[in-house]
Amino acid sequence: MSLFSEASTPGLTPADYERKLAARDKTIDVLKRRIAQEARHSHATPFAILEQNVGLEKVVARKTMELENERHELEKALAELRLAQTQLLQAQKMESIGQLAAGIAHEINTPTQYVSDNVGFIKGATDSLLKLLNAALALAEVAREKMADDPAMAEFDTTLKRTKIDFLRRQIPGALDESLEGLEHIARIVAAMKEFSHPSKNVKERIDVRDVINTTVTVARNEWKYVAELETNVADNLPQLPCLRDMVGQAILNLVVNAAHAIADTLQEGVKEKGRIVISAFQNGDYLELRVQDDGSGIPAAIRDRIFDPFFTTKAVGKGTGQGLAIVYSTVVDKHNGKIRCESEEGVGSTFILQFPLNCRNEDEPACK
Ligand SMILES: Nc1ncnc2c1ncn2[C@@H]1O[C@H](COP(=O)(O)OP(=O)(O)O)[C@@H](O)[C@H]1O
Ligand SMILES: [Mg+2]
Numbered sequence: 001m002s003l004f005s006e007a008s009t010p011g012l013t014p015a016d017y018e019r020k021l022a023a024r025d026k027t028i029d030v031l032k033r034r035i036a037q038e039a040r041h042s043h044a045t046p047f048a049i050l051e052q053n054v055g056l057e058k059v060v061a062r063k064t065m066e067l068e069n070e071r072h073e074l075e076k077a078l079a080e081l082r083l084a085q086t087q088l089l090q091a092q093k094m095e096s097i098g099q100l101a102a103g104i105a106h107e108i109n110t111p112t113q114y115v116s117d118n119v120g121f122i123k124g125a126t127d128s129l130l131k132l133l134n135a136a137l138a139l140a141e142v143a144r145e146k147m148a149d150d151p152a153m154a155e156f157d158t159t160l161k162r163t164k165i166d167f168l169r170r171q172i173p174g175a176l177d178e179s180l181e182g183l184e185h186i187a188r189i190v191a192a193m194k195e196f197s198h199p200s201k202n203v204k205e206r207i208d209v210r211d212v213i214n215t216t217v218t219v220a221r222n223e224w225k226y227v228a229e230l231e232t233n234v235a236d237n238l239p240q241l242p243c244l245r246d247m248v249g250q251a252i253l254n255l256v257v258n259a260a261h262a263i264a265d266t267l268q269e270g271v272k273e274k275g276r277i278v279i280s281a282f283q284n285g286d287y288l289e290l291r292v293q294d295d296g297s298g299i300p301a302a303i304r305d306r307i308f309d310p311f312f313t314t315k316a317v318g319k320g321t322g323q324g325l326a327i328v329y330s331t332v333v334d335k336h337n338g339k340i341r342c343e344s345e346e347g348v349g350s351t352f353i354l355q356f357p358l359n360c361r362n363e364d365e366p367a368c369k
Helices: 014-041 046-146 151-162 165-197 209-219 245-267 324-335
Strands: 205-207 228-234 241-243 275-284 287-294 339-345 349-357
Touching (some): 165 209, 205 209, 209 228, 209 245, 209 275, 228 245, 245 275, 245 287, 245 324, 245 349, 324 339, 324 349
Parallel strands (some): 228 275
Antiparallel strands (some): 205 241, 287 349, 339 349
């Protein structure tokens, strides 16, 4: 994933800006000192000196103002640069995490596959063995009368008692079915992880957004399952979307995580047991509209116009970095020429509405021709 990759080639580094600011401050100092010196060493009349000083001071005042303005501009540029740098770092971190996740997914996949195969085999074999056991037990019933005094019969009965055969016959098939179900679940998560962390080619592809939604929901399950029921609602005739698959997945993930957090906040008040997140996708004119709705805390009107700002967060350190919605915004608006808005009511919930153009018209992008 290479979010904000355009920020990777800035002309100046923060250190450059800091040096420039220091140089400006020095210029102001030098000018001030020059005035003081002029006054001390000049042989002109006091009045001439005064006049000269007034003129000089005017120049210095003007110059100082210019420099202060410039300083302000530089400071702003420096802040922006710092932000871009942090975003780039975050993007690089995501990329490494993605790579790691893909590697781990692969590592888990192989043993999962052979364990599944083996458990499947054991299940079939157990069915056969149980049939054989039933036949053997029936045979033992018949033999018991004829061999009542035979020590072999007594030994068989002792072993039979010790093995708690009825319990095993009841439990083994269920345990194997449960194991197979668990393994299937692991395989599904691993497949989703692989799909999700698949390194982006940074080229738009025409994809079925339904797949991205399903993958993301599976990968993020642990984030929402304790606080919410999650429902997906994708229109049957949804056209394919030319998009950067990973970034769209990342955007949905960020929105789902935010929704889960907002719901968790309301659950603490103990009013309800679980909230509800609905992800829907449908065609709206020339756009594919993607909605992530929650019945969480809602967003106070006072901060609604700041939520997309980079680093704006109302969450505690460690829980929020304030980058989620900035990344969503950049993905939708900058990367896909789309639109984004949020409808929210405090105490009721929020809906994030993302609109991606279905026709991206860009000769450089094969998916957009
Ligand atoms: N679904 C939501 N419900 C309520 N508030 C939200 C929701 N999504 C975002 N917010 C608010 O917007 C802020 C910024 O979100 P985001 O950029 O994802 O950063 P973070 O989640 O790290 O705080 C959050 O701290 C929160 O106050
Ligand atoms: Mg967030």
